[in-house]
Amino acid sequence: MSLPQVNVSPEKLYRMCYASVQSSLLLTGIKLKVFNHLSKPQTADQLARVINGHPKNTMLFLNGLVACDLLLKKRGIYSNTPIAQTFLVEGYSTSLGKGFIHQGSMYGLMPEDLSTLVLNGPPSLENRMDTGEKWGHNATWMANNERSGIAQQMSDIVSALPEFSSFEKMLDLGGGPGIFGIAIVDKHPTMKGTVFDQKPVVEVAKGFIREYGLESRIDVLAGDFNKDSLGKGYDLIWASSTLNFAQNNMEKVMKKIHEALNPKGVFINLSEGLTHEGTKPDFFVFCTLVWAMQNPMRPFDQGVIADAMLNAGFKTVKSRILQTCWGQMDMDIARK
Numbered sequence: 656m657s658l659p660q661v662n663v664s665p666e667k668l669y670r671m672c673y674a675s676v677q678s679s680l681l682l683t684g685i686k687l688k689v690f691n692h693l694s695k696p697q698t699a700d701q702l703a704r705v706i707n708g709h710p711k712n713t714m715l716f717l718n719g720l721v722a723c724d725l726l727l728k729k730r731g732i733y734s735n736t737p738i739a740q741t742f743l744v745e746g747y748s749t750s751l752g753k754g755f756i757h758q759g760s761m762y763g764l765m766p767e768d769l770s771t772l773v774l775n776g777p778p779s780l781e782n783r784m785d786t787g788e789k790w791g792h793n794a795t796w797m798a799n800n801e802r803s804g805i806a807q808q809m810s811d812i813v814s815a816l817p818e819f820s821s822f823e824k825m826l827d828l829g830g831g832p833g834i835f836g837i838a839i840v841d842k843h844p845t846m847k848g849t850v851f852d853q854k855p856v857v858e859v860a861k862g863f864i865r866e867y868g869l870e871s872r873i874d875v876l877a878g879d880f881n882k883d884s885l886g887k888g889y890d891l892i893w894a895s896s897t898l899n900f901a902q903n904n905m906e907k908v909m910k911k912i913h914e915a916l917n918p919k920g921v922f923i924n925l926s927e928g929l930t931h932e933g934t935k936p937d938f939f940v941f942c943t944l945v946w947a948m949q950n951p952m953r954p955f956d957q958g959v960i961a962d963a964m965l966n967a968g969f970k971t972v973k974s975r976i977l978q979t980c981w982g983q984m985d986m987d988i989a990r991k
């Protein structure tokens with residue numbers, strides 16, 4: 656009897672099996688405030704005393720975080736790497752820890768939970784994520800997701816549009832905490848803006864508008880974009896990661912957007928755009944999988960938004976694929 660002939664390596668499977676260790680290390684580091692403490696370099700024993708931890712296991716845990724490149728270790732002294740220092744220390748406008756804890760609890764499904772979703776489909780309506788209360792609750796940490804790079808990147812792109820200087824009024828549709836709208840309005844000397852979202856969410860947006868001193872230029876409009884008017888007279892409408900909630904109503908909502916724009920107005924949508932029959936880019940396949948299983952909506956396939964824009968009467972649509980810190984995304988720019 657001889658050993659089997661193996662022509663393919665199972666290494667990828669081992670790595671997938673242990674991938675959840677990395678997310679547990681990240682989330683536990685946030686929970687135990689390790690990154691706050693390691694803003695000041697220290698040994699494992701020193702940190703164990705601070706967090707009241709078991710010395711050997713604290714050292715093993717910190718070694719795991721070093722393997723993830725979130726910490727550095729030099730002669731037994733641990734310190735944050737720049738990515739941990741910028742995004743995982745609490746109390747900054749770029750702190751992402753709170754959001755990761757929330758998202759981790761949603762994505763960190765145990766195999767039995769995922770089997771239930773695969774076998775039984777979405778849970779009852781009470782667990783749905785698209786209620787105004789849930790989004791209102793999440794809007795504060797969502798702001799840090801937005802202002803940790805992507806809002807800056809997008810406002811650079813929008814402000815480089817040839818017609819940008821002529822814009823007088825914009826709408827941030829499904830704007831959440833409103834950071835994209837704030838970043839775009841801030842690039843313009845006079846343009847006014849409105850953040851449209853569900854009532855509990857715009858209440859949070861008001862706080863951020865105040866924080867950036869834009870109360871005289873940005874207001875909020877509470878409503879449901881599937882049912883309510885979006886207002887009118889906009890030169891620019893911006894929507895990011897939000898039209899998934901209009902998926903069953905896309906034709907109507909896109910027509911509303913078209914009507915709410917002034918002649919020659921511009922609608923820009925930023926969303927995931929899945930390709931290869933819904934299997935790429937892997938970042939969005941992974942990060943949308945659980946909510947798509949739990950909710951009625953699903954991630955967009957590439958080109959769906961652009962087609963809807965043309966069907967609603969937009970004259971031209973230009974589509975771009977962008978590398979962002981939220982993964983590869985599609986920007987569709989429609990002109991009326």
Ligand SMILES: C[S@@+](CC[C@H](N)C(=O)[O-])C[C@H]1O[C@@H](n2cnc3c(N)ncnc32)[C@H](O)[C@@H]1O
Pocket residue numbers: 785787790791797801828829830831832835851852853856878879880881894895896897900
């Ligand atoms: C994923 S968040 C995106 C927020 C922000 N645009 C961004 O890119 O970070 C989706 C937003 O859509 C809003 N939303 C969902 N359904 C909506 C509806 N029917 N009417 C208005 N807003 C809605 C949610 O309240 C939430 O703020």
